[in-house]
Amino acid sequence: MNNYKERKRIKCTRFSDVYSAICAKTNLQVAIKVVCTDDERPPHCSRDEVRLLKQFAQEKAPANITTLLDVFTEDLTDTAMVFPYYAFTLTSWLRRHAKRTKASHFNPYINVDSRPTTAEYISSLTLEEGVEIIKGVANGLDFLHGLGVIHRDIKPDNIMFQGYNPTPVIIDFGISYKIPNNFGKESDSNKICDIGTGIYKAPELLFHIADYGYGVDIWALGIVMTLVFSKDLKPVFEDEDIVDFKLMGMIFSTFGTPSLEIWPEAAKSTTFERLQLLPHPGKPMEQILPGVDNQIRKVFQKMMTYESKERISAKEIYTLLS
The missing domain is CATH 3.30.200.20 (Phosphorylase Kinase; domain 1)
Structure with missing residues (x-):
C-alpha cells in the first residue's frame, strides 16, 4: 500500500x-x-x-x-x-453535457410534507454522441460475450468516463459469470438470479428463469439507452431503487404484457404461470425512446424482446448503429 x-x-x-x-x-x-x-x-x-x-x-x-x-x-x-481513475459515471458525464434548471427547495413552514428535490436537467447531448456511447458499451460487451463472460450488472454507475469525450469504460466484474459454470460455482442451467440492479434487471431475472444468458446485459443496455437519449436525463423507469414486483408491472405496462407465445421461456417460471395477465399492448416506441431516428428505435426494439435468446447481440448493436 x-x-x-x-x-x-x-x-x-x-x-x-x-x-x-x-x-x-x-x-x-x-x-x-x-x-x-x-x-x-x-x-x-x-x-x-x-x-x-x-x-x-x-x-x-x-x-x-x-x-x-x-x-x-x-x-x-x-x-x-x-x-x-475515472472522473465520471455515465450519469455525471451526461449532467456535464446538460443544462441545469432550478430545483424546488424544502420549506417546512410552507409544507411539512415537502422534501428537497434533486436538480432537473435538460440534455444537450447530440444524437451522434449518444450513439457513440451506446456503441462503446456494445463494443465492450461484445468482447466480454466473446470470452464467455456475462457482466450481470450493466448500469450507469458501472459505465465510466475519463474525460469529456464519449468513450465509455465498463467496470466492476465482481458478480460476472464465466461460462460454462462460473469457475465451478454455478451451473449454466441454474445461475443465481439475484443479480443486476433495480430497473436494469431483465424480465427473466424477475421470474427466476435461471438459465439466462448474455441477454441480461443486452436488456440492461436497452434501459441505459433510454437514459442516454432522454431529454431530461431520466430513464424510462424513473424509480431506480425499486422492488422486483413493482418493476415487473412497469415492464408490462411499458413493453406490453407477454403471453407464452411471445415469451416461451416464461413457461419455466411457476410464478409466471400463476399470473393472470390482461392483454396490454405497451407504449409506442416513439414514446419510450423519443428524439431518435427510426434506425436507433429498430435496434432498441430488437434489444427489448421478452424472449432473451431473440435479443440481438452486442456485435449486432454495434454494427447496426455504425
Missing part, C-alpha cells in the same frame, strides 16, 4: 470500498477497490474478478473495458485492485 499515497475514500458499498489515490511510481491518480473477502457472499467474488481482469488483459481488451493495474492483499484478508 506504500505505493499509493493521498488515499481518499470515494465510494462505499456493501462488499467493497473504493478509494482515489496517487501512484507513487507514476504520480498518476488511480482508483483502488478494496474487498473484504470474508464478507463476500455469492455471486460476489473478488478472486474471480481478478482472474477475469487478468484474462481480459491477456486477450487485449478494447478501451471500453477497464484495466487492472495492480492487485495486492491488505490487512491480511482484503483484496485490493488498482484501476485507472
